[in-house]
Each structure stands twice: as C-alpha cells, then as structure tokens.
Amino acid sequence: MEDMIIKINDTIAEINDTENLNIDFPDSYIEDLVKAYIKNDLTDDELRKLIIKLKNAYDRAHVEAGEAVGTVAAQSVGEPGTQMTMRTFHYAGVTELNVTLGLPRLIEIVDARKEIATPTMDIYFDEERRDDEEFVRTLANKIGKSTINDVLSDFNLNYGTMEVEAVLDSKKIEEKRLDRDEINATIEKAFKKAVINNDEIVIPGKSDKQDSKFEIRELRLLADKVRDLQISGIKGIGKVIIRKDDTEWIIHTEGSNLKEILDMEGIDHVRTTTNNIHEIGEVLGIEAARQSIINEAQNTLSEQGLSVDVRHIMLVADIMTSEGVVKSIGRHGISGEKSSVLARAAFEETGKHLLRASIRGEVDDLTGIIENIIIGQPIPLGTGSVGVKMDYKNE
Numbered sequence: 001m002e003d004m005i006i007k008i009n010d011t012i013a014e015i016n017d018t019e020n021l022n023i024d025f026p027d028s029y030i031e032d033l034v035k036a037y038i039k040n041d042l043t044d045d046e047l048r049k050l051i052i053k054l055k056n057a058y059d060r061a062h063v064e065a066g067e068a069v070g071t072v073a074a075q076s077v078g079e080p081g082t083q084m085t086m087r088t089f090h091y092a093g094v095t096e097l098n099v100t101l102g103l104p105r106l107i108e109i110v111d112a113r114k115e116i117a118t119p120t121m122d123i124y125f126d127e128e129r130r131d132d133e134e135f136v137r138t139l140a141n142k143i144g145k146s147t148i149n150d151v152l153s154d155f156n157l158n159y160g161t162m163e164v165e166a167v168l169d170s171k172k173i174e175e176k177r178l179d180r181d182e183i184n185a186t187i188e189k190a191f192k193k194a195v196i197n198n199d200e201i202v203i204p205g206k207s208d209k210q211d212s213k214f215e216i217r218e219l220r221l222l223a224d225k226v227r228d229l230q231i232s233g234i235k236g237i238g239k240v241i242i243r244k245d246d247t248e249w250i251i252h253t254e255g256s257n258l259k260e261i262l263d264m265e266g267i268d269h270v271r272t273t274t275n276n277i278h279e280i281g282e283v284l285g286i287e288a289a290r291q292s293i294i295n296e297a298q299n300t301l302s303e304q305g306l307s308v309d310v311r312h313i314m315l316v317a318d319i320m321t322s323e324g325v326v327k328s329i330g331r332h333g334i335s336g337e338k339s340s341v342l343a344r345a346a347f348e349e350t351g352k353h354l355l356r357a358s359i360r361g362e363v364d365d366l367t368g369i370i371e372n373i374i375i376g377q378p379i380p381l382g383t384g385s386v387g388v389k390m391d392y393k394n395e
Contacts, residue, residue, distance in 0.1 A: 144240030
C-alpha cells in the first residue's frame with residue numbers, strides 16, 4: 001500500500017512538472033486513487049489520464065468566490081428537516097432504550113442544548129476484552145444503576161417495633177456480579193443505625209416522636225429511601241443494555257458520563273462515544289465536539305432516509321465551534337452575536353436589538369447580506385462581491 005502511495009505521488013509530481021497543473025490532492029483522494037489503480041490494474045498512461053481527469057473534477061467541485069455558502073447550507077439542512085418525523089424511535093434495534101431522533105434531535109443539535117432529552121453512550125472494548133463476556137457483564141453491572149430494590153427477596157415494615165426489615169437475595173447479587181462488602185458499606189454509610197446480619201438488614205425508624213401517625217409516615221418514607229438506595233453505578237447512567245455484535249460485545253447506556261467511563265480499564269477510547277456534544281467538548285476538546293456535531297446531524301438525517309452533502313453540515317459545525325466553545329444557532333448564540341445591528345434585528349426580538357443599538361450608539365457597516373437586503377442595496381455576493389476602483393491621479 002505504501003509503495004503504491006509513493007508511486008501515485010511520484011506520478012502527480014511528474015504531471016505537475018510537465019503539465020504545470022499544480023495538483024494537490026488530500027490524502028483520502030490519494031488512497032482512493034491507489035484502490036482504483038489496484039482494482040482496475042491500470043497502466044502508467046491510464047493512471048496519468050485518471051489523475052488529470054480527477055484534477056478537473058476536483059477544480060469544478062470547488063465553491064466559486066462570492067457563493068452564498070451559508071444560505072445554501074441553511075437551505076440544504078432546513079428543507080430535508082421539514083420532511084422529518086416528530087417521533088421518538090427505539091435505539092438501533094434495542095427495544096429497551098429510547099432515543100430522540102428526527103426533527104427534535106436535529107433541533108437539539110443546532111440549539112446546542114446542554115441537557116438533552118435522551119443522553120446515551122455506546123461503549124466499546126479493546127482487543128483483549130471485546131470477546132470476554134464475563135468482563136463485559138461485570139463492567140455493565142458496575143456502571144449501570146442498581147438499587148437495594150433490585151436485590152431484595154423480602155421486604156417488610158414492622159409497625160410494632162417501627163423498623164424496616166429487608167432480606168437480600170444472594171443469588172441476585174451474584175447474578176449482578178456485585179460485591180456484598182461494598183453493599184453493606186453503602187447501607188451502613190446511608191443508615192447509621194442499620195443492623196446487618198448476613199442477608200437480613202434491620203433499620204430502626206425514628207422513635208422520638210409521640211404522634212403515631214407521624215411515626216408511620218416517617219417509617220414509610222424511610223422504607224422508600226431503603227428501596228431506592230443506589231448500591232452500584234456511575235453518576236448520570238441508568239439502564240444498561242449489553243449487546244453482542246457480529247464480532248464483539250457492546251454496551252449501550254441510558255444516560256451519559258464519558259469522563260468516568262474513559263477512565264475505566266479495558267475501554268476502547270477511540271470508538272466509545274456519547275450523543276451529548278457538550279460532554280464530548282469538555283472531555284475531548286472542541287475539535288471532537290465539532291466532529292460530534294457532524295456525526296450526530298448526519299446520523300439523524302440518514303436514519304430518516306435523507307441525504308445531505310456533508311460539506312453543508314461541516315459548515316454548520318464550523319460556525320458553531322469557531323470560537324472554541326459550542327454555540328447554538330439562534331438568538332442566544334451565533335445569530336444573536338452578529339456584528340450587524342440590522343442582521344440581529346431581522347432574526348428575533350427586533351425592538352430590543354434596535355433600542356440597545358440606539359442607546360450604545362452602534363454603527364452598522366453594511367458588510368453582510370441581510371442588512372443590505374433590508375435597505376435595498378446590492379448584496380456582497382456573486383457579482384456584487386466585486387468592486388471597481390479608479391485611480392484619479394493617472395487621469
């Protein structure tokens with residue numbers, strides 16, 4: 001493969017010398033050329049012709065100077081958005097997990113919402129662990145939320161002694177691969193007066209009140225606290241689904257905590273991901289957040305059978321992350337921070353923007369599209385982006 005890449009690059013350099021075409025392809029184009037060269041068993045002459053044809057097609061694909069790329073991108077993403085459904089779909093064939101898709105998900109992405117409706121994670125494992133079912137199931141029970149209620153065999157409220165009596169099921173604890181000592185420590189930390197005798201747990205209620213009704217209510221509240229006490233799991237993650245792919249085990253989670261998951265042993269740091277863009281930005285950086293916006297928008301559109309050129313989505317992702325933080329496209333983000341007063345006023349809250357600009361004495365330089373349309377001037381696009389200057393001194 002490397003030898004072929006060198007050969008392609010040498011051929012390109014030779015064409016540049018002889019034809020003066022100034023060819024400079026991205027690495028992905030070079031790899032595609034190598035595949036075409038090998039698959040079709042091309043001669044050196046045919047390879048030269050292919051590279052020259054690719055150069056012509058590559059030049060035609062460039063955006064012309066003065067093209068309204070923002071408007072085209074907005075239309076290209078917005079028009080298919082009108083054909084999207086408003087439903088919540090089941091996740092990738094896993095009926096136990098719901099995930100927001102369609103138009104609501106697309107709105108979440110461009111609004112850059114910090115609290116999304118259905119955060120989920122796809123957890124992959126490194127080469128040593130991806131076939132180890134025992135390791136995967138143990139980790140899944142460690143990160144998934146489990147409460148006392150999940151491992152009970154019996155549970156009673158003793159109104160005579162005003163105590164909560166619980167009996168743990170050893171078989172359930174073993175199936176969930178939980179540590180009994182850790183469970184006991186969690187119970188003792190949460191309920192200081194708890195008495196633990198093997199599987200039996202007795203937690204006395206408050207007995208310093210004279211009103212029996214109050215005591216009963218307190219005991220019932222205590223019982224709820226005992227049942228809901230979390231004995232395992234990572235903050236932010238609820239239900240966990242284990243799935244066997246064609247070649248490996250994968251964990252899907254309801255909820256997300258990328259930072260803690262990536263700190264765990266055996267996790268594939270490259271493929272493990274979350275649909276929470278802000279979390280990716282905080283843990284992996286702004287470039288990763290940009291790529292996440294592209295991936296999530298593309299996946300959302302493709303799941304509905306809609307095809308949008310990735311360059312339009314890339315432009316949206318670029319503008320959302322250009323200042324080093326993820327910003328929404330709306331009055332609280334990109335549109336609300338435009339330098340032009342008229343452009344801000346044309347979007348939302350017209351009166352507020354004009355009043356604030358008047359108070360501050362802002363000046364609009366009329367360099368954009370919207371503001372020139374409003375006042376009836378030619379817009380700085382296409383032929384309008386070219387100006388003519390005259391040198392009066394030489395007349």
